[in-house]
Amino acid sequence: MKRSHLIVAFVVFVLSLLLPLVVETGYALQILFRIYLFAALGLAWNLVGGYAGQLSLGHAAYFGAGAYGLALFSGKLGVSPWLALLMGVVVALACALLIGGVSFRLRGPYFVLATIAFAEVLRLVAKNLPAVTGGDVGVQVPTLFHGNVNRAFYWAAVMLTALAFATTVAISRARFGYYLMAIREDEDTALSVGIGAARTKLVALLVSSALTALAGALYGSLFLYIVPDQLLSIDVSNEIAIVAMLGGAGTVLGPIVGSVVLESASEIFKNVFKEAHLLIYGVLLVLVVLFLPEGIVGTLTALVRRRAMFGGIKAGAKGVAAD
Amino acid sequence: MDVYAALQAVINGLLTGALYALVGMGLALIFGVMRIVNFAHGAFMMLGMYATYVLFTRSNISPYLLFIVAGVVLFGIGYAIYFALLRPIHGQSDFMQILLTLGIGLIATDGVLLIFGADYHQINIPLLGENFHLGSHISVNAPWVVSFGIAVVLAVALYLFVMRTMIGRAARAIAQNRYAAPLMGINVFRVQAISFAIGIAAAGMAGGLLLPVFYIYPQVGDQFTLKAFVMVVLGGMESIVGAALAGLVLGVVESLTSLYWGNEWALAVDFVIFLLVLSLKPSGIFGSQKA
Amino acid sequence: MALLEIDHVSKRFGGLRAIHDVAFAIEENEIAFIVGPNGAGKTTLFNLITGVFHPDEGNIRFQGHDITHISPNHAARLGIGRTFQLVKPLRNLTVLENVMLGAFLHTSSPSKAAEQAREVLRYLQMEKAMHFTASGLPVAMLKRLEIARALATRPRLILLDEVVSGLSTAEALALAEILKRLPEWGVAAVGGVEHVMQVVMSIAHRVVVLDHGTQIAEGKPQDVVRTPAVIEAYLGTKYKELGL
Numbered sequence: 001m002k003r004s005h006l007i008v009a010f011v012v013f014v015l016s017l018l019l020p021l022v023v024e025t026g027y028a029l030q031i032l033f034r035i036y037l038f039a040a041l042g043l044a045w046n047l048v049g050g051y052a053g054q055l056s057l058g059h060a061a062y063f064g065a066g067a068y069g070l071a072l073f074s075g076k077l078g079v080s081p082w083l084a085l086l087m088g089v090v091v092a093l094a095c096a097l098l099i100g101g102v103s104f105r106l107r108g109p110y111f112v113l114a115t116i117a118f119a120e121v122l123r124l125v126a127k128n129l130p131a132v133t134g135g136d137v138g139v140q141v142p143t144l145f146h147g148n149v150n151r152a153f154y155w156a157a158v159m160l161t162a163l164a165f166a167t168t169v170a171i172s173r174a175r176f177g178y179y180l181m182a183i184r185e186d187e188d189t190a191l192s193v194g195i196g197a198a199r200t201k202l203v204a205l206l207v208s209s210a211l212t213a214l215a216g217a218l219y220g221s222l223f224l225y226i227v228p229d230q231l232l233s234i235d236v237s238n239e240i241a242i243v244a245m246l247g248g249a250g251t252v253l254g255p256i257v258g259s260v261v262l263e264s265a266s267e268i269f270k271n272v273f274k275e276a277h278l279l280i281y282g283v284l285l286v287l288v289v290l291f292l293p294e295g296i297v298g299t300l301t302a303l304v305r306r307r308a309m310f311g312g313i314k315a316g317a318k319g320v321a322a323d
Numbered sequence: 324m325d326v327y328a329a330l331q332a333v334i335n336g337l338l339t340g341a342l343y344a345l346v347g348m349g350l351a352l353i354f355g356v357m358r359i360v361n362f363a364h365g366a367f368m369m370l371g372m373y374a375t376y377v378l379f380t381r382s383n384i385s386p387y388l389l390f391i392v393a394g395v396v397l398f399g400i401g402y403a404i405y406f407a408l409l410r411p412i413h414g415q416s417d418f419m420q421i422l423l424t425l426g427i428g429l430i431a432t433d434g435v436l437l438i439f440g441a442d443y444h445q446i447n448i449p450l451l452g453e454n455f456h457l458g459s460h461i462s463v464n465a466p467w468v469v470s471f472g473i474a475v476v477l478a479v480a481l482y483l484f485v486m487r488t489m490i491g492r493a494a495r496a497i498a499q500n501r502y503a504a505p506l507m508g509i510n511v512f513r514v515q516a517i518s519f520a521i522g523i524a525a526a527g528m529a530g531g532l533l534l535p536v537f538y539i540y541p542q543v544g545d546q547f548t549l550k551a552f553v554m555v556v557l558g559g560m561e562s563i564v565g566a567a568l569a570g571l572v573l574g575v576v577e578s579l580t581s582l583y584w585g586n587e588w589a590l591a592v593d594f595v596i597f598l599l600v601l602s603l604k605p606s607g608i609f610g611s612q613k614a
Numbered sequence: 615m616a617l618l619e620i621d622h623v624s625k626r627f628g629g630l631r632a633i634h635d636v637a638f639a640i641e642e643n644e645i646a647f648i649v650g651p652n653g654a655g656k657t658t659l660f661n662l663i664t665g666v667f668h669p670d671e672g673n674i675r676f677q678g679h680d681i682t683h684i685s686p687n688h689a690a691r692l693g694i695g696r697t698f699q700l701v702k703p704l705r706n707l708t709v710l711e712n713v714m715l716g717a718f719l720h721t722s723s724p725s726k727a728a729e730q731a732r733e734v735l736r737y738l739q740m741e742k743a744m745h746f747t748a749s750g751l752p753v754a755m756l757k758r759l760e761i762a763r764a765l766a767t768r769p770r771l772i773l774l775d776e777v778v779s780g781l782s783t784a785e786a787l788a789l790a791e792i793l794k795r796l797p798e799w800g801v802a803a804v805g806g807v808e809h810v811m812q813v814v815m816s817i818a819h820r821v822v823v824l825d826h827g828t829q830i831a832e833g834k835p836q837d838v839v840r841t842p843a844v845i846e847a848y849l850g851t852k853y854k855e856l857g858l
Contacts, residue, residue, distance in 0.1 A: 055418050057425075102602050108417045109360040113552050114601055117594040120549065124591035175722045182715045185704035192664065192698075193767050194690035194719045234545070238425065245422060275436055282429030289423040290411060 009165065016158045020151045029150040033222065035263045036157035037215050042243035042255025043164035044211035047204045049241060050249030051177060053184025054104070054201060057237045058115030059212055061099065061122045064232035065092040066213030067220030068126065068133060071141040081142040085217045092213030093206055095122070100205040104198055107187075116234065123232035138227035141220040153222045160218065161256070164211050168252050171207075180204055184250070212240075235278065242281055246288050248295025257296050327460035332578040334457075338467040340574020341474040342529050344567040346547055347554030348481050349525030351566035354555055356485065356498045357515055359409065360420045363428030364526055364551050369544030371397050371527025373435055375534045379446060386448065387469055390531025397527025401520035409519070410512060428548065436541040443538045451535060470532040478567050481525055485563050494518040498561065526551075546590060553597040615678050617642045617802050618663070618771055623672035625658060632658040633669075634827045640771065640804055640820070643797035647814045648806045649838075650824035656806035657699055659824075660773045664689045664696050677770070691719065695769030697760035699776040699806075703748040709735065710744045712759055716766030734766045738792060753780050758789070765801070772796065774805040778813055790817050815839075823847070 016036070023029060041063070048054050069088020073079045079087065095118075103114040126133045133139060145152035171177040179200050182190040187197050220226045230236075239262070247258025262284065269280045292299050346368055353361050371393040378389045404427065412419055453465035485491040493514045497504040505511050530544075537543065554573060558565025576596065577589040584592075616639035625633040633655045640646050648656050661667045663674055665684040673682045676692060684692070695716075704712050713731035714724070721727050735741050738758050743751065748759065757777055764772050774793070778786040790813040796803050807814060814821060814835060821838045823831040830843040838844055 053418070055421060057421075102598065106601060109354075109421060110556070110601060112360075112417075112421055113549075113556070114598060116549065117597050117601075121591055121594045121598070124587070124594075128585075128587045128591070173724065175718050175724060175727070178711065178715060178718060178724070178727075181707060181711075182704055185706060186702045188666075188686070189698070189702040189704060189763075190715070191686040192690055192696050192702075193716045193763060194687050195715070196687050238429075241422075273437065275441055277433075278429050279433035279437065282426045282431075282433060285422055285426030285429065286408065289419050289426065290408065293415070293419060 006169070013158070013162050017155060020154060026150045029154045030222075031263070031267055033150070033154045033157045035259050036154070036161045037219060038239065038243050038263055039256040039259035040157065040161040040164045041212060041215050041240045042247065042259050043161065043168050044208045044215070045240045046168065046244045046249055046251075046255050047171065047180070047208045048201070050244055050251070050254070051171070051180040051184065052201055052204050053180075053250075054205075055112050055241070056103075056115040056205075057112055057234070057241055058099065058117075058119035059208075059240050060232050060234065060236040061095055061115075061119040062092040062209040062212035063216035063219070063236055063240075064119075064122060064126070064226075064228070065095050065209075066216030067141065067226050067231050068139070069213070070144075070217040070220055071139045071226060072133065074142045075140060081144050081221070084142070085144065085214070088217050089210050089213045092209045092216075096205045096209035097202070100202045104201045104205075116237070119232060119234070119237055123228050126228035126232055133228070136227065136229070138225055141224055141226055143224060144218070144221045149222070153218060156218055157215075160211070160214055165252070165256070167207065167211070172252060176200070176203070181250075238281065242285055242288075244295075246284055246292075246295055248297035248299070248301075251295065251297045251301065254295050254297040261296065328582060329579070331461050332582040333575050334461060334463060335467075336575030336578030337571055338463065338471045338574070339578065340571035341471045341478075342533055342570075343547075343550060343554065343574050344570025345474045345477055345481075345529040345532070346526050346551050347558070347566040347570040347573075348478055348563050349522040349529070350551040351555050351558065351561070351563050352481070352485060352494070352525070353519055353522035354552070355561040355563070355566070356494050357518055358498060359515075359519065360417050360424065361522075362421055362424040362548060363431060364424075364523075365544030365546065365548030366428035366431040367397055367401070367523045367544070368526040368530040368533075368547050369435065369541065370400065370431055371530030372534050372537075372539050372543065373439065373530075374527070375531035376444065376446065376539055379534070385450075386446070386531055386534045387473065390473070390528045390534075393531035394524045394528040398520045398524040400527075401523030402516050404523075405516040405519045406512075410516075413512075428544075432541050432544065439541065441541065443540045445538055446534060448535050464536070466535045470536070473532060474529070477525065477528060481521070482563050482567075484521065490514055490517055495561075550593060553593050556597060557600055616640060616675075617644070617677060618804070619673075619675040620659075620663075621673040621675065623659075623662060623669045623674060625662060625667060625669050631827050633662065635672075636822075636824070636827075636829045637672075638820075638822050638829070638832050640802055642770070642802055643800065644802050644819045645793070645797065645817055646802075646804045646820040646822065647818045647835075648804060648822045648824060649811075649814060650806075653826070654824040655827040656824060657775055658827075660696060660775050660804075660806060663773060664694055690767055690769075693768075693770040694773065695764030695767050695771070696773040697757070697764055697775055697777055699779075701753070701756040701760050703751070703756055703759055705749040706747065708745050708747055709740065709751070709755075709759055709762075712748055713762045713766045716763040719767045731762075731766055734762050737765070738762050754785050757781065761793075765799075769801060771802045771804065774803060776806055778805075778807060783812070786813050787816075789813075793817060 020029065045059055048056050066088045069091045070081065070084045073084035073087045074081050099115065099118045103111050106114055127136050129135065179195050182195060183197050183200060190197050216231065243258040243262050244255045246262055247256065248254025265280050266277050270277045288295065294302060350361060350364050353359050374393040374396050375386050375389045378392060379386055408423060412423060450465045454462045455465060455468060456462045493509045496509060497511055497514060550573060554566045554569040557569035573593060576592060580589045580592045618640040620636055620638050622635050622637045623633060624635055636659065648659065650656055662669050665686045665688065668683050673680060675681065676694060681689060710728060710731055713734055714727040717727040717730040735744060738761060740758055740762060743755060778789060793803060794817045818835050821835045822829060823838055823844050825847045830847060831838045831841040
């Protein structure tokens with residue numbers, strides 16, 4: 001990421017914070033909240049799925065852990081909301097240790113299946129222990145902000161996205177980022193140069209899960225009420241993965257672009273088709289795999305690079321011909 | 324401890340398990356033998372269910388005959404999907420395959436949702452009223468017995484296909500060495516397309532057989548995708564027989580779990596077993612290959 | 615104390631005896647070659663040394679430490695580098711980035727790693743390809759990349775599995791000239807080869823010959839070549855009887 005890019009990113013960040021001066025309706029702010037939230041979620045997932053190449057389809061586990069942590073620690077133990085939020089993150093980290101410890105030993109599709117299975121177990125446990133989690137009926141979540149709630153939560157989502165973005169940039173420039181990419185490309189090769197693959201993947205997952213849990217808590221807190229089938233469902237996990245894949249896994253901007261495109265498309269689709277908005281996810285997913293495997297950002301970057309290379313060759317050829 | 328209740332649960336479990344086995348065997352062929360990670364497997368079962376449902380409501384012919392039509396339809400769909408969508412990404416990673424089939428599943432599920440609506444439906448056939456009695460304590464609902472019988476026949480047929488026919492052998496050859504197979508004169512794409520289509524057809528037929536005894540709704544297939552993978556892992560990769568046995572085991576385990584802990588925990592128990600097997604013996608209970 | 619000691623090591627895979635009672639030692643700054651036809655057990659031996667598999671019998675010692683049961687990344691950290699017979703580059707990364715991954719073993723700074731990587735690439739005469747993506751390179755370059763990546767980890771011992779196979783004789787000899795200088799860097803090398811004997815004879819201090827997993831000769835190249843068992847394995851019984 002060049003210096004100029006980072007300046008652009010900072011400007012966008014500031015503009016995002018100023019947006020509520022122009023956009024004031026609750027509905028619009030909630031859509032923007034969703035876009036930024038899923039951008040943050042996509043960035044968080046990207047660390048594990050994009051950079052490390054581990055396709056986790058069970059990130060709803062951490063999303064739900066954050067939300068349920070906030071709800072249950074404050075509701076049942078009377079802890080203040082922000083402390084409960086922190087405790088929720090700790091729960092998510094514990095889940096990540098367990099899930100990662102088991103799943104990262106598995107390769108290929110078995111890893112994916114294990115992540116799905118863990119998230120599903122969490123969902124079913126939440127559904128079937130009403131005394132603890134409120135069961136199917138759900139549980140109340142305290143609000144983290146007062147006053148103009150829509151604006152406050154929007155700002156929180158922007159901050160979270162900025163945090164996730166900064167984390168991604170820092171990682172991609174450090175040795176840790178290179179290690180993740182090595183593991184993605186060929187884990188055996190990574191081992192042969194001394195990379196502790198298991199530990200590296202786990203650290204990436206811990207960071208990813210913490211960010212995801214924060215997002216989950218924000219989501220739960222905005223809507224004030226959560227149920228297992230909403231917070232811990234496969235649909236959430238899929239949406240997070242699709243956001244990153246659509247935009248470009250393994251790129252810094254990808255998940256942000258992906259979220260803008262997916263959430264906007266989803267919103268438009270919802271107004272037309274109401275119930276079947278998942279259809280757009282399926283269609284986009286198929287299109288991405290078949291035609292844009294590097295995602296929007298990845299494909300554009302490759303195109304630009306190729307143009308530059310060919311432009312250079314053409315100019316060179318012209319130079320030779322002119323001689 | 325009521326022995327008869329437990330016995331009843333085991334028998335019910337075996338009956339359900341036979342249909343699970345059919346779905347699982349289809350995936351064992353697709354994933355185990357062909358290494359195609361099909362996350363849409365349950366969705367195809369659901370399509371088979373809906374196909375049978377539509378035909379039944381129009382014609383009033385028994386689902387126990389219509390399931391064959393569902394099988395044929397799903398064979399065609401499977402073949403088309405293989406050529407149109409799976410073949411182009413042939414060399415690519417598992418990652419991409421998973422995402423592609425996931426997308427296909429989402430399209431199928433929500434497409435059906437758009438067309439048929441989210442309501443749960445149920446059909447009624449005369450056979451539902453009949454029960455067989457074994458002694459004075461055990462009874463089985465007739466449709467389950469019929470579907471069990473048909474499922475067993477289909478399972479045997481699938482096994483024979485994979486083990487004895489040229490195409491089945493070719494599919495296994497490709498799985499063992501995909502570079503040498505074409506050198507032996509095997510038309511890899513055609514064999515894979517047919518094998519894939521047969522695996523999908525098996526799922527579709529299971530759907531048709533399930534129609535009389537299950538609620539039908541668009542998302543019904545989702546749990547079956549996961550259960551199918553559980554069966555394939557439990558049964559050991561590439562083992563059609565293993566997946567079938569695992570299906571029966573799964574049915575019984577779920578049934579007993581429902582009896583003692585309640586329905587809600589059945590699916591959770593499936594996953595816990597799955598995770599235990601993956602962590603402790605990745606080659607599966609009946610398998611010998613490394614995962 | 616020898617750098618690497620293979621102490622009567624055996625390994626089976628199911629019914630197949632891949633390695634049987636192999637024993638030899640490599641000294642510091644030595645170049646050794648393990649010679650044998652495909653299937654003789656060279657790659658298995660390398661996998662045993664680097665901890666990809668573990669022997670059923672016997673011990674392996676490196677700088678006096680018992681490494682019989684270590685893991686691959688631990689072996690790398692102890693100073694054993696390796697290349698793979700079927701090259702395993704990091705395809706979507708550039709040549710420079712590939713080698714940097716090796717250099718990262720000793721530094722956490724990407725700029726220092728890049729500097730060290732450039733130095734290694736210069737030694738292997740690959741600087742011009744620095745910014746090419748690995749997936750676009752021909753086999754000969756990929757083989758050099760394997761070596762570069764392993765060298766960047768600053769190993770005391772580097773294992774080169776079939777490093778000259780697939781190269782023309784001229785390319786192989788050119789590579790051999792480079793490898794010959796490894797001891798100057800304080801690196802001992804063990805190569806596995808099938809048949810490019812000119813390379814072996816010109817740079818090896820020591821040769822070990824494997825045939826179907828068993829060791830049939832070990833020693834200086836000139837002596838090993840005259841061993842009857844070796845002549846029989848390679849040229850057939852007729853030649854052994856002729857005493858050639």
